[in-house]
Amino acid sequence: MAIPFATDEWIKALQAELNNSDAYNKAAATWEGDFYFIVERGADANAYLYLDLWHGKARDAYAVIEPQSLSPAFELSAPVDIWQKVLGKKIDPIRGIMTRQLKLKGNMMKVMKAPKAAIEMVNCATMVPTDWA
Amino acid sequence: MWFFKCPEFYFGPDALSHLETLQGQRAFIVTDANIAQLGYVETVQERLTTAGIESRVFAEVEPDPSLQTARRGAAAMLDYQPDWIIGLGGGSSMDAAEAMWILYEHPGLDPASISPVVDLGLRQKARFITIPTTAGTGSEANYAVILTDTEEQRKLTLGTREATPDLAIVDPYFTLNLPRQITADTGIDVLTHAIEAYTCTWRNDFTDGLCLQAARLVFTYLPRAVAHGAADEEAREKMANAASIAGITLGNSSVALAHALGHSAGAHFKQLPHGRITALFLPYTIEFNANNGDGRYQDIAHALHLPAEDEQTAADSVAQAVRNLMRAIGLPLTLQEAGVSAAEFEAALPPMVAKTDIDANTMMSSRIPETEEIEKLLRCAYTGAPVDF
Numbered sequence: 251m252a253i254p255f256a257t258d259e260w261i262k263a264l265q266a267e268l269n270n271s272d273a274y275n276k277a278a279a280t281w282e283g284d285f286y287f288i289v290e291r292g293a294d295a296n297a298y299l300y301l302d303l304w305h306g307k308a309r310d311a312y313a314v315i316e317p318q319s320l321s322p323a324f325e326l327s328a329p330v331d332i333w334q335k336v337l338g339k340k341i342d343p344i345r346g347i348m349t350r351q352l353k354l355k356g357n358m359m360k361v362m363k364a365p366k367a368a369i370e371m372v373n374c375a376t377m378v379p380t381d382w383a
Numbered sequence: 384m385w386f387f388k389c390p391e392f393y394f395g396p397d398a399l400s401h402l403e404t405l406q407g408q409r410a411f412i413v414t415d416a417n418i419a420q421l422g423y424v425e426t427v428q429e430r431l432t433t434a435g436i437e438s439r440v441f442a443e444v445e446p447d448p449s450l451q452t453a454r455r456g457a458a459a460m461l462d463y464q465p466d467w468i469i470g471l472g473g474g475s476s477m478d479a480a481e482a483m484w485i486l487y488e489h490p491g492l493d494p495a496s497i498s499p500v501v502d503l504g505l506r507q508k509a510r511f512i513t514i515p516t517t518a519g520t521g522s523e524a525n526y527a528v529i530l531t532d533t534e535e536q537r538k539l540t541l542g543t544r545e546a547t548p549d550l551a552i553v554d555p556y557f558t559l560n561l562p563r564q565i566t567a568d569t570g571i572d573v574l575t576h577a578i579e580a581y582t583c584t585w586r587n588d589f590t591d592g593l594c595l596q597a598a599r600l601v602f603t604y605l606p607r608a609v610a611h612g613a614a615d616e617e618a619r620e621k622m623a624n625a626a627s628i629a630g631i632t633l634g635n636s637s638v639a640l641a642h643a644l645g646h647s648a649g650a651h652f653k654q655l656p657h658g659r660i661t662a663l664f665l666p667y668t669i670e671f672n673a674n675n676g677d678g679r680y681q682d683i684a685h686a687l688h689l690p691a692e693d694e695q696t697a698a699d700s701v702a703q704a705v706r707n708l709m710r711a712i713g714l715p716l717t718l719q720e721a722g723v724s725a726a727e728f729e730a731a732l733p734p735m736v737a738k739t740d741i742d743a744n745t746m747m748s749s750r751i752p753e754t755e756e757i758e759k760l761l762r763c764a765y766t767g768a769p770v771d772f
Binding site: 342349350351357362364 | 385496540584585743
């Protein structure tokens with residue numbers, strides 16, 4: 251059954267996929283850095299999804315009610331339609347960052363040096379049955 | 384959505400005369416000691432003087448320029464307050480000049496923060512000109528910079544599209560007397576840029592035509608430039624243009640697996656110049672891509688008038704043409720032939736595989752290799768074995 255995007259359930263499903271993925275585990279073996287994935291929803295409040303990534307594992311994942319409560323190393327934000335294109339592999343995440351369709355706060359060069367981890371994360375995200383409505 | 388950005392080019396014989404039309408007060412010329420010894424700096428300065436522009440020279444750029452050198456150059460710029468920065472030389476000088484310019488505009492900036500997503504508001508103090516003296520890295524055409532932090536022993540890959548040079552002056556005067564070996568090593572790099580930018584996943588309509596034209600120019604004129612040197616002015620001019628055209632594609636598309644392999648191998652076999660070692664991998668990566676049905680080699684083969692009935696035939700003919708060209712200009716086709724011993728190769732193999740596996744350029748390849756396939760590719764490139772996987 252499809253999981254509504256940008257919810258606590260969805261990010262936890264992604265966490266499970268990441269932790270079950272040998273490919274992600276290997277690609278992100280040296281990655282250290284947690285994220286806010288911010289889903290911009292126009293007139294509605296943005297959704298903040300927290301993902302703590304460390305050495306190939308997702309240590310924690312949840313929807314955040316008070317964004318000021320955490321200071322993750324990276325913030326990646328975009329409107330829903332852009333997220334849908336990224337997770338549908340219609341936009342390469344690195345290209346998305348370079349064209350500012352995905353807005354990144356944090357050390358971009360660190361992200362640029364981990365393209366395989368980014369690709370495998372997208373692959374894991376595609377395994378989450380997602381309700382985009 | 385993507386983008387396309389390049390400098391304003393002045394190219395061809397006497398392109399350097401465009402400096403005489405510049406408006407400004409002071410120019411800061413960044414170069415290396417070899418270029419300074421060749422008299423090229425004075426040639427540039429004479430043109431600036433005609434325009435009423437004073438100039439100062441920083442001729443301390445080293446191969447693989449360091450962050451520390453960039454900081455020293457930026458400090459010298461702050462003292463001189465130029466309104467034009469000129470990078471004169473090969474890729475190292477042009478890269479160093481760009482980094483110095485950025486630090487001159489923003490003295491307190493952490494260089495590691497220079498990235499395509501940060502707006503720097505450049506050009507408050509100066510604008511940037513590149514004048515290549517090789518043909519070439521194509522650095523005159525794009526904004527990417529690689530510096531070495533010698534204190535922390537790390538490479539910094541920096542870049543912001545804002546730092547695309549304002550002007551690029553591609554005058555074959557500067558490459559006319561380039562030594563034969565450098566002509567071959569830098570010229571073949573142009574071909575690798577062109578073919579990889581055409582076949583990688585960041586290819587696009589704006590760069591495709593440029594890639595094919597650069598490849599055509601290399602196949603026609605590089606053998607002549609290597610064989611005849613200064614006696615063939617047309618070949619020198621066309622190779623200079625090809626290098627810049629391929630440099631445009633590099634900045635607006637990407638390179639791919641051959642460069643990833645070349646970078647990782649080059650870190651261990653430093654005696655092999657970048658262009659030579661990267662091109663060495665090109666035929667193997669062509670074969671690798673084509674074995675999976677990837678690569679767009681029919682278009683390249685058509686452009687080069689090579690057999691192209693189908694993708695596999697086309698890829699085979701392009702790979703063979705690259706090998707034939709490398710032979711004709713005296714470049715090795717295997718790492719063994721390039722002088723790497725078996726012991727050196729085996730010792731370097733695990734880190735080469737690991738580096739290639741995570742290299743961003745590997746991800747741009749039309750066929751991304753598995754880790755085991757990277758090792759097999761490296762072994763093929765060592766012995767010359769065919770890529771049959």
